[in-house]
Amino acid sequence: MQENITAISTPQGIGGVAIIRISGGSPLPLALKMFAPSGKKAESIIPNRMYPGKILCENFTDYGYMVYFAAPNSFTGEDVVEFHCHGGTGIARGVLESVIKNGARLAEAGEFTRRAFINGKLTLSSAEGLADMISAENLSAIRAGNMLYFEKFSGEVRAIQDILKGALAAVAAEIDYPEEDEDGVLSVDVRGMAGKALEAVNTLLSTYSVGKKMRDGVNVAICGKPNAGKSSILNSLLGYDKAIVSSRAGTTRDAVEGEIILGGVKYNLIDTAGIRKSRDELEGMGISRAKSIISSADVVLSVDDGSGEAELPETCAEVFKIFNKCDIARPSGEYDAVVSAATGEGMDKLFSLLSSAAGSLPQGGAYVTEKRHYLALERARASLENFLSAAGQFPADVVSADLTEAWSALGEITGETASEEIINEVFSKFCVGK
Numbered sequence: 157m158q159e160n161i162t163a164i165s166t167p168q169g170i171g172g173v174a175i176i177r178i179s180g181g182s183p184l185p186l187a188l189k190m191f192a193p194s195g196k197k198a199e200s201i202i203p204n205r206m207y208p209g210k211i212l213c214e215n216f217t218d219y220g221y222m223v224y225f226a227a228p229n230s231f232t233g234e235d236v237v238e239f240h241c242h243g244g245t246g247i248a249r250g251v252l253e254s255v256i257k258n259g260a261r262l263a264e265a266g267e268f269t270r271r272a273f274i275n276g277k278l279t280l281s282s283a284e285g286l287a288d289m290i291s292a293e294n295l296s297a298i299r300a301g302n303m304l305y306f307e308k309f310s311g312e313v314r315a316i317q318d319i320l321k322g323a324l325a326a327v328a329a330e331i332d333y334p335e336e337d338e339d340g341v342l343s344v345d346v347r348g349m350a351g352k353a354l355e356a357v358n359t360l361l362s363t364y365s366v367g368k369k370m371r372d373g374v375n376v377a378i379c380g381k382p383n384a385g386k387s388s389i390l391n392s393l394l395g396y397d398k399a400i401v402s403s404r405a406g407t408t409r410d411a412v413e414g415e416i417i418l419g420g421v422k423y424n425l426i427d428t429a430g431i432r433k434s435r436d437e438l439e440g441m442g443i444s445r446a447k448s449i450i451s452s453a454d455v456v457l458s459v460d461d462g463s464g465e466a467e468l469p470e471t472c473a474e475v476f477k478i479f480n481k482c483d484i485a486r487p488s489g490e491y492d493a494v495v496s497a498a499t500g501e502g503m504d505k506l507f508s509l510l511s512s513a514a515g516s517l518p519q520g521g522a523y524v525t526e527k528r529h530y531l532a533l534e535r536a537r538a539s540l541e542n543f544l545s546a547a548g549q550f551p552a553d554v555v556s557a558d559l560t561e562a563w564s565a566l567g568e569i570t571g572e573t574a575s576e577e578i579i580n581e582v583f584s585k586f587c588v589g590k
Contacts, residue, residue, distance in 0.1 A: 158234055158271070160186055161263040162255045163589040164248050171243030176251045177589065178260055179268055183237040184224050189258050191222050191239070203229070211241055213254040218247055232268050233275030266586030270579075273571060279310040280571030280582055284526055287585040288371060295420030296514075300371040300525045309522040309529070310570045316356045316536075317570075320563040323349040327556040347547050350559065354540040357533055363523035364530045366515035369454060371525040373415070373422030374514055377450045377473070380459035381466045385480035388497035389459055390414060390427040393506070418507060421514045426453070455513045457506075462487065476509050528569075528578070535565040 160180030166173070178187060184201065193201065193209040201207065203226040211218045220241040230236040241251050256262060269283050278286070285304025292298040303309060323346045378386045391397050394414045412427040428446030447469040450456055456475045458465055462485045465477070479487040483496040493509055495502035517523050524530050543558035567573030574582075 160260040161267055161271075162252060162260040163263040163268070164252055165238075165268075165589040166243070166248070168248075169245060174241050174243045174248035174251075176239040176241065176248065176255060177263075177268065178237045178239075178255055179230070179232045179234050179263075179271060180260070181234065183235050183260070186255070186258050186260060187222060187224075187237040187239070190254050193222070206240070211239055211251055213250045214257065216247075216250060218242055218251065228275070228277075231277065232271040233277045234271060263588060265588050266583035266590060267588075269586055269590055270583045273579075273583075278305075279307065280574055280579065281310045281313070281526075281529065281569050282307055284528075284582055284585075285309075286590075287582075288525070290586075290590065294373075294417050294422045296370040297372075297422070299420075300367065300523075303522060304525065309524070312356070312360065312522045313566050313569050316353050317563055317566050319349050319353045319356070320559055320566075323353070324556060324559050324563070327552050327559065331552050331556075346559075347544060350540055350543050350547070353562065354537065354544065357537045357540065360522065360524055361530065361533050361537065363517060364525075366517050367523040367525040368527075369514050370421065370517065370523075373424045374455055374510070375424045375453045376426065376455045376457060376510065376513075377446075377453035378425065378427045378457045378459060379446060379450055379466060379468065380461075381463055384459040384461045384463070384466075385497050386427050386459050387412065389457065389478070389480060389495070389506075390425055392495075392497040392500065392503055393425055393510075418511045419514070421511075423510055455510065460491075461485070474513055476506075476513075478506065532565050532568045536562040539565065 158179075158181045160178055160183050162176060162178045165175045165177045188201070190212045191207075191209055192212060193207045196207060196209075201222075201224055203224050206221045206223045208219070208221050211220050211222075218241045220239060223238050223240070225231070225236040225238075227233060227235045239251055239255075241247050252262075266287075269278075269286060272278050273280060273283050282305050285301045285306075288301030289298055289305060290301075292301055326346045326349070378389055380386050390412060393416055395416075414425045414427075416423050416425065426449055428449055450473070451469050451471050453471065453473045456468065456471060456473045457478050458468060458475055459478045459480050460466075461481045462479070468475070476492040477490070479489075479491040479494045480497055482494045482501060483499045487494055493502055493505040495506055497503070524533065539558045539562035543555055543562070546555045546558065564573045568575075568578060571579070
């Protein structure tokens, strides 16, 4: 029988209601030691109903509610009891201490969710989605976590695993009964199944660039020569003055950051130091950091006020050429947007460009948001490519190892083959009480 664990599941501090959760082999008998239901006998408590009554703590009594969830129909898959007491640091802690004195142990970070995973209530990737939903600060991050939590992604991964199971079964038949397959299973059926699995893996891998932006936000580097108006662009996008604006060149020595939300997606804006040749040590350090930020950005706004574009470092980012200060000069060339950060002219076009930079995802489909998932899919792809290049050249029992490795790599995503180290890392993202 699992030992009972407990924790405060609501945020610490003053609030209307606090929830203390208990999960394990016998949380109900424990809870009834310190709960007196109003107008009910303790023996008549049934699952999934909330009962009002007195919560009897060691040094005080609170009036609140108790609800019981019977295994396996609970979040953890075990018997679960929750006390809903008045919010407040002292009351919640007092109830928690009384639960512990009555026989429960304080839960570790993420232990409730870990038990849900162990008891088959959710996959490892679903648990990651739950963590993402809890920490989400914008709509796209919520949707990304929701996609994982409700098993859309793991469902597609398992579908690929099912294809590989079929391929492995066909290989086993070839090994056991080679005389019954004159055409060669590996050259036809199995290769076809492996090719189908590889195509599905590649489709998922192709979504990572956009999926990562949906979860973490789009990193936008604002760059250009000194005095091109980069800081003014940042302030205009944010809608308030975050960066210092000065007519003196080289004012921005370090990166200045801010965030905006467009279409539910977070954009991480980074105003960088003006790029030019400089003998000033501090300015040189700022320029070096600016080049590093540009190289790793998702989007680069290359700002020019007519004095010429800055020489940018090599980058895989989408680069938009922005002409600034159109209120005092007109551009003589091709630009993606012509704006005046000072007056706001043309800024709607710049917002539109940023919105398009997030990219689009398959409607209602799964996509990759976690680097861990991306790396596992890459290993699966490599194993499938090895198999397809070797099939027909080597014995079936030799090449089938690549199919097994591909299946195992995908199993790390759902948790079927994940190591204890991977599992511990996933649940370390959770707070105590979840």
